[in-house]
Amino acid sequence: MIDITVRAAGSDLDKAIHLAREEIYDDTDEAFVKQFLSSTCYPFSQVFVAEDREGEIVGTVTWMVHDVFETQIILEVPIIAVKEELWRQGIGKKLLLDSLKQAKAFWALQGLRVVGFKVHTEEKNNDGPIAFYDAVLAPVTKVLLPDFWEEKGGTYLYHKRMWE
Numbered sequence: 001m002i003d004i005t006v007r008a009a010g011s012d013l014d015k016a017i018h019l020a021r022e023e024i025y026d027d028t029d030e031a032f033v034k035q036f037l038s039s040t041c042y043p044f045s046q047v048f049v050a051e052d053r054e055g056e057i058v059g060t061v062t063w064m065v066h067d068v069f070e071t072q073i074i075l076e077v078p079i080i081a082v083k084e085e086l087w088r089q090g091i092g093k094k095l096l097l098d099s100l101k102q103a104k105a106f107w108a109l110q111g112l113r114v115v116g117f118k119v120h121t122e123e124k125n126n127d128g129p130i131a132f133y134d135a136v137l138a139p140v141t142k143v144l145l146p147d148f149w150e151e152k153g154g155t156y157l158y159h160k161r162m163w164e
C-alpha cells in the first residue's frame with residue numbers, strides 16, 4: 001500500500017472537487033460539484049483528502065451532518081473517491097476510517113458524540129462501491145431502496161451505528 005496522510009482539504013479543496021468530478025460526476029460540470037460541496041460549508045460539510053508522500057491528492061471524502069439529537073450527532077458520506085489507477089491498495093479504507101476519527105474528534109470538541117453514519121450507493125455500482133462498503137463497514141445494516149431517478153433499480157443505504 002502506498003503511504004498516505006489523511007487530512008482536512010483546506011486550501012486543496014479545488015483539487016478534491018476535481019478528483020470527485022473525475023471519478024464520480026464525470027458527466028457533471030465541475031462548478032456544480034463545487035457548489036454542491038461548498039453550499040453546506042464547514043463545519044456542516046468537512047472535506048478530507050488523502051495525500052501521498054509527494055504531496056499529490058489521491059483521494060477525497062466528505063462528511064456531512066445528517067441529524068443532531070441532544071448531544072448525539074449522525075453523519076453522512078456523500079462522496080468518497082480515490083484515483084482510479086490506485087484502486088485496491090487500501091487507500092479508500094484508510095481515507096474513510098482516518099477521516100471518521102478526525103470528524104469524531106472535531107464533534108467531540110463541540111460536545112457532540114457521533115453515534116453513527118449513513119452512506120448510499122446505487123445498486124448498479126456493483127463493480128466497486130458496494131463491495132467496498134460491504135468490506136469496510138461490516139457489520140452494517142444494508143437495505144435496498146427504490147431509486148428516485150429511475151423506474152427500475154435501487155440504491156443501497158448503509159446504516160452504521162457506533163455506540164461503543
Ligand SMILES: CC(C)(COP(=O)(O)OP(=O)(O)OC[C@H]1O[C@@H](n2cnc3c(N)ncnc32)[C@H](O)[C@@H]1OP(=O)(O)O)[C@@H](O)C(=O)NCCC(=O)NCCS
Pocket residue numbers: 023024078079080081082083086087088089090091092093094121125127128129131132133135136
Ligand atoms: C469505492 C472506492 C473509493 C474504493 O477505493 P479503494 O482505494 O479502491 O478501496 P480499498 O483498496 O481501500 O478497498 C478496501 C476493500 O474493499 C473491497 N473492494 C474495494 N473495491 C473493490 C472492487 N472493485 N471489487 C471488489 N472488492 C472491492 C475489498 O474487500 C478491498 O480490500 P482488498 O483489496 O484487500 O480485497 C473507489 O473504487 C472509487 O473511488 N470509486 C469511484 C468513486 C465511487 O464510486 N465512490 C463511491 C460512491 S460516492
